[in-house]
Amino acid sequence: GQQLNQSxxxxxxxxxxxxxMNCTSSxxxxxxxxxxxxxxxxxxxxxxxxxxxxxxxxxxxxAQFGITRKDSFLNISASIPSDVGIYFCAREGAQKLVFGQxxxxxINP
Amino acid sequence: xAGITQSPRHKVTETGTPVxxxxxxxxxxxxxxxxxxxxxxxxxxxxxxxxxxxTDKGEVSDGYSVSRSKTEDFLLTLESATSxxxxxxxxxxxxxxxxxxxxPGTRLLVL
Numbered sequence: 616g617q618q619l620n621q622s623x624x625x626x627x628x629x630x631x632x633x634x635x636m637n638c639t640s641s642x643x644x645x646x647x648x649x650x651x652x653x654x655x656x657x658x659x660x661x662x663x664x665x666x667x668x669x670x671x672x673x674x675x676x677x678a679q680f681g682i683t684r685k686d687s688f689l690n691i692s693a694s695i696p697s698d699v700g701i702y703f704c705a706r707e708g709a710q711k712l713v714f715g716q717x718x719x720x721x722i723n724p
Numbered sequence: 725x726a727g728i729t730q731s732p733r734h735k736v737t738e739t740g741t742p743v744x745x746x747x748x749x750x751x752x753x754x755x756x757x758x759x760x761x762x763x764x765x766x767x768x769x770x771x772x773x774x775x776x777x778x779t780d781k782g783e784v785s786d787g788y789s790v791s792r793s794k795t796e797d798f799l800l801t802l803e804s805a806t807s808x809x810x811x812x813x814x815x816x817x818x819x820x821x822x823x824x825x826x827x828p829g830t831r832l833l834v835l
Contacts, residue, residue: 621766648823657814657826658767703766710755710774711782712824716766 621704621715629723634691636718638704643684648705648712649676658703662689694722727751730815730827738835743802745830747815749795753825755818756798758782758790760811761829767814773798805834 621638628634638647646665650658662673664680664687671678675692691698699722704715727750737743747756757772759782769782771790779790787809789801802809810833816824 655829657816657829659826660823663823711757711769711772713769714767716764 619704619706619713619715621718623718624716625719625721627721627723628694630694630696632694634694634698634720635688636690636702637686637688638715639686640706641685644706644708645684646707647678647680647687648707649678649687649689650703650705650714652701652703652717654700658701661702691720694720696722696724698722728815728817728825728827730813730830732830733828734831736833736835737805739806740804743805743832743834745800745813745815745832747798747800747817747827749798749817751817751819751825752795753817753819754795755820755824756792757816757818757824758788758798758800759814759816760784760809761814762811770800770813805832807834810834 619638619640648663649661651661652658662671662678667680667684668682669680677690679688701717701719703717705712729748731746755774758770759767761767768784770784770788771782773779773792791799813830815827818824
């Protein structure tokens with residue numbers, strides 16, 4: 616299948632630091648999605664991107680759809696304890712989503 | 725929160741026994757999905773449905789079957805559970821297939 620490579624796999628940061636993660640693919644796509652999964656719960660959609668070059672914010676979160684349409688970035692500014700969780704990128708195709716492996720974010724107070 | 729529930733939330737079973745997981749929605753969404761989540765693999769699609777009685781396989785469908793006899797319910801069946809099917813199972817629903825709303829998950833342990 617068409618894999619998504621998400622990095623880093625895990626991050627350990629101090630509260631207040633900025634966070635950056637990315638997702639790449641060998642194929643081009645029309646949609647990039649970013650989900651967050653809190654411990655013990657199902658993933659929740661954070662941001663959806665539909666155009667190459669698009670930059671979209673949701674509070675302290677900012678995501679960008681890469682200009683080549685093969686990658687996407689998610690940034691979190693001034694991290695807080697509730698940002699802990701697993702962040703997944705996803706792309707759509709044929710009525711389905713394919714998810715990256717996830718980035719596990721741990722924050723030290 | 726989207727009206728989606730999963731039952732049971734936790735289950736322990738023995739190898740070789742049949743297991744059925746239920747996903748129930750109150751949103752009347754067309755699309756329903758079953759995923760499994762395992763460490764290092766993220767979320768992998770097992771089966772999905774695009775309407776009543778309309779289902780299709782995902783990337784890890786071997787050993788699983790599904791049924792959708794009405795809009796609100798999507799059942800996932802393990803005909804003969806194996807230890808490799810120990811996992812956390814998530815159901816998701818969507819009006820359009822991009823914005824998926826996930827249920828709380830079912831933790832299945834196959835001994």
